[in-house]
Amino acid sequence: MISDGYYSNGTSGWIEVICGVMFSGKSEELIRRVRRAIIARKKVQVFKSHLDERYAGIYHISSHDGRTVEAVPVDTPEQIAQLIEPDTQVVAIDEAQFLAPTVVDLATSLANRGTRVIVAGTDSDFRGEPFGAMPQLLAVAEVVDKLHAICVICGSPASRNQRLIGGKPARYDSPTIMVGSTEAYEARCRACHSVPRRDEDQVRLL
Numbered sequence: 001m002i003s004d005g006y007y008s009n010g011t012s013g014w015i016e017v018i019c020g021v022m023f024s025g026k027s028e029e030l031i032r033r034v035r036r037a038i039i040a041r042k043k044v045q046v047f048k049s050h051l052d053e054r055y056a057g058i059y060h061i062s063s064h065d066g067r068t069v070e071a072v073p074v075d076t077p078e079q080i081a082q083l084i085e086p087d088t089q090v091v092a093i094d095e096a097q098f099l100a101p102t103v104v105d106l107a108t109s110l111a112n113r114g115t116r117v118i119v120a121g122t123d124s125d126f127r128g129e130p131f132g133a134m135p136q137l138l139a140v141a142e143v144v145d146k147l148h149a150i151c152v153i154c155g156s157p158a159s160r161n162q163r164l165i166g167g168k169p170a171r172y173d174s175p176t177i178m179v180g181s182t183e184a185y186e187a188r189c190r191a192c193h194s195v196p197r198r199d200e201d202q203v204r205l206l
């Protein structure tokens with residue numbers, strides 16, 4: 001970690017990405033960086049994907065420990081582009097995994113014109129596979145921090161999002177929205193992460 005993500009060559013902007021599983025502290029870290037930028041008297045604008053309505057506080061970024069900063073909810077990177085004011089020096093975007101791939105172009109043009117861009121997002125989905133535009137953002141960033149949660153099963157560092165439907169591990173091909181069933185997510189390590197596949201189920205039946 002380069003001094004909590006801060007990186008400057010003195011002339012241009014840059015992109016810093018905070019990634020990791022749910023509960024790994026991405027929002028906490030984003031809020032911390034935004035607070036420090038405000039203390040440094042920078043003009044900061046904060047956005048978050050509208051898809052995440054955690055704690056119903058959609059005009060705030062809430063971390064799981066209850067800290068908040070004001071954020072503007074958006075559905076698309078184009079909305080962010082329209083809302084950015086010319087004198088803004090720092091742009092922070094939370095829940096970036098839900099945004100369209102044009103978020104990469106947005107972050108790149110902002111950094112090219114001198115803006116510090118802080119992007120936070122979950123880099124892998126419940127299957128453990130790359131999530132949305134996060135892989136591209138990681139590739140174009142100057143600074144990347146991958147955070148870990150604590151595995152709720154064994155206490156090891158957690159690098160996977162365990163999706164549970166009706167209390168059981170969600171299958172690989174489970175639809176994104178499951179009507180009428182209770183869904184939950186847990187932080188787990190690789191060993192405790194479970195994503196049953198249909199072919200594995202058949203093998204077990206033999």
Ligand code: ADP
Pocket residue numbers: 020021022023024025026027028029062063064065148149150151152187
């Ligand atoms: P993220 O944005 O990555 O989902 P947050 O910043 O919102 O994470 O929340 C991080 C906080 O969540 C931790 O400081 C801790 O208080 C809490 N927490 C709850 N469950 C876990 C867990 N399994 N591992 C680590 N932290 C957890």
Ligand code: ZN
Pocket residue numbers: 151152153154155156188189190191192193
């Ligand atoms: Zn574990």
